[in-house]
Amino acid sequence: MKNILVISASPRKGGNSDVLCDEFIKGAQQAGHKVEKIFLRNFKVNYCTGCGVCNSTHKCVQKDDMAEIMDKMVNADVIVFATPVYFYTMDAQLKTLIDRTVPRYTEMVNKEVYYILTAADTNAANLEKTVESIRGFTLDCLDGAVEKGILYGTGVWDKGEVQSSAHMKTAYEMGLHS
Template sequence: MSKQILILSASPRKGGNSDVLCDAFRRGAEESGHKVEKLRLSERNIHYCTGCGVCNNTHRCVQQDDMAQVLEQMVQADVIVLATPVYFYTMDAQLKTLIDRTVPRYTELSNKEFYYILTAADTNQAMLEKTVESIRGFTLDCLDTPVERGILYGTGVWKTGEVKHTKHLEDAYQMGRQV
């Protein structure tokens, strides 16, 4: 059965390591017959949450930016891929901002499958667990019946595109194929 997959690439660098892994995941998923859309968050106009609370009653954010469209795509997706470089052992600001801005409709993100793609200069996979736990604070702790399908730990990559010369590229492709 074909699934609608939304890849949210939080890398601020086009062609950055997590962004490259998103492309490999996409290629694998498309070859398996799924419909895939990739959004680069740095190319979207998404403001920080101001904590005004209006959305608690209206289920709409008062800010006029790209987030309403992105959130609609998240609601429509069967599978969501959250991809981020790891900065100081947590997700980057682009992904955190996106997560914070899901408040108006986060209850509609139920029954979704999730994949996480993380990249870091650190070579110790265990050091990325803090990042995974912070993402799970959103997916597993706040959403209704999420299904965590896979985590790719792209360790040992620092320079832009360096991941192209590692096994992580094939791992991302295979993860996409197995959706």
């Protein structure tokens, strides 16, 4: 049994990337894993101010929900990063979360990582810039991280539109085989 943390960066409850998170979770639970979802919209995560205090203390001076989220990231075996694609990169919510991991990202070792991306664009190749930006964190900064899967949720724009797509089955199967 793995401890899986799903980070949904969608600003919309029931948004396409958020819906795919729920399908991933169904598959992972079916496989017997312990799964927790963090819907970033429900947490207060401030922008990094670049003050540098955490470089020596490994603690952020800001008093928000990020310390709790980092504990969960450190303790997870698997982290799923889910984001809508805005202007060919991750949304601000996910980027803010990644920036705020500075105090403890070196503790996030040997993670299996998955990416769930959704976009109105119908060409998955156009989402590679987004994947590369997330990899800049996961594969370049997290020691021992292994990329296990990418879901390119293309061709979805309207809220919930993904529910009638083949991406639902892909998300479920990714979770099932996580």
